[in-house]
Amino acid sequence: MSAIEADSIWKEYRRPHVRATTFKEAALALLRGQRGYDEFWALQDVSFTVEQGEAIGLVGPNGSGKSTMLGILARVLRPTRGAVEVTGRVCPLLELGTGFHPDLTGRENVFLNASLLGSGHRQTAARYGDIVDFAELSDFMDAPVKTYSTGMVIRLGFSIAIHMEPDILLIDEVLGVGDEHFQHKSYARLAEFKRAGKTLFVVSHSLTGITTVCDRAIWLDRGHIVTDGDADEVVRQYHDAVIAWEQSLAEAKARDASAS
Numbered sequence: 001m002s003a004i005e006a007d008s009i010w011k012e013y014r015r016p017h018v019r020a021t022t023f024k025e026a027a028l029a030l031l032r033g034q035r036g037y038d039e040f041w042a043l044q045d046v047s048f049t050v051e052q053g054e055a056i057g058l059v060g061p062n063g064s065g066k067s068t069m070l071g072i073l074a075r076v077l078r079p080t081r082g083a084v085e086v087t088g089r090v091c092p093l094l095e096l097g098t099g100f101h102p103d104l105t106g107r108e109n110v111f112l113n114a115s116l117l118g119s120g121h122r123q124t125a126a127r128y129g130d131i132v133d134f135a136e137l138s139d140f141m142d143a144p145v146k147t148y149s150t151g152m153v154i155r156l157g158f159s160i161a162i163h164m165e166p167d168i169l170l171i172d173e174v175l176g177v178g179d180e181h182f183q184h185k186s187y188a189r190l191a192e193f194k195r196a197g198k199t200l201f202v203v204s205h206s207l208t209g210i211t212t213v214c215d216r217a218i219w220l221d222r223g224h225i226v227t228d229g230d231a232d233e234v235v236r237q238y239h240d241a242v243i244a245w246e247q248s249l250a251e252a253k254a255r256d257a258s259a260s
């Protein structure tokens, strides 16, 4: 059975122009029929199916639409066109610190975050010890999260997500933030998760991370799918394309320099 079905997803963002500073400017803009924003398509006709138990990676340059896609799967964002169907209990681990309140303590954030993910107080209390143990943050649970380091925030978020017993884990670029030890531990836990037949959807710029965890990968570029297939193969193609692009840039620069 499919865990995720994305059918021709389009996502439009409106990018506001720099605001008119005076009433006169605003009135003139209105009279000239100028809009106060540009339309921009962050995802264009993106379709894929993820089977239950698959581990799939999403790679591509900054701004190519990866987090937007993950946000749509997590139902934090709505597609402008197209439909997604997600079957099973989803746990999203979105960009750094999403879902955490900086002024609340680690402990309070665990309960808050878990309740947002549908876990009741008693259920969270029963899992609390395991969450703190896995994050290795027992000395910090009574300190506000704003005093945590970047890696500590990620540890806590990751630990909460994996203890919520999700069927589908959505992870946005957080695996590279933990230290060497925590990364080993996280990858081992993800492998366990996979063996248990759960579905993984991982966004990362760590290409070795992707090939370690995922069987399949999708390469996204400017909102389009370039390739979708075997993770090693897709990662190799993406990597080769980046190298080729850097080479052509260097050659163009050298040509310019010799022409002038």
Ligand SMILES: Nc1ncnc2c1ncn2[C@@H]1O[C@H](COP(=O)(O)OP(=O)(O)OP(=O)(O)O)[C@@H](O)[C@H]1O
Pocket (backbone or CB within 6 Å): 013, 014, 015, 042, 060, 061, 062, 063, 064, 065, 066, 067, 068, 069
């Ligand atoms: N709220 C928003 N309003 C306007 N444009 C946005 C918004 N969020 C994202 N975008 C634009 O959509 C595009 C895709 O952004 P997205 O965050 O999905 O990229 P990404 O692939 O996750 O990049 P990165 O690797 O840097 O995390 C970018 O061009 C970005 O500027």
Ligand SMILES: [Mg+2]
Pocket (backbone or CB within 6 Å): 066, 067, 068, 172, 173
């Ligand atoms: Mg992103």
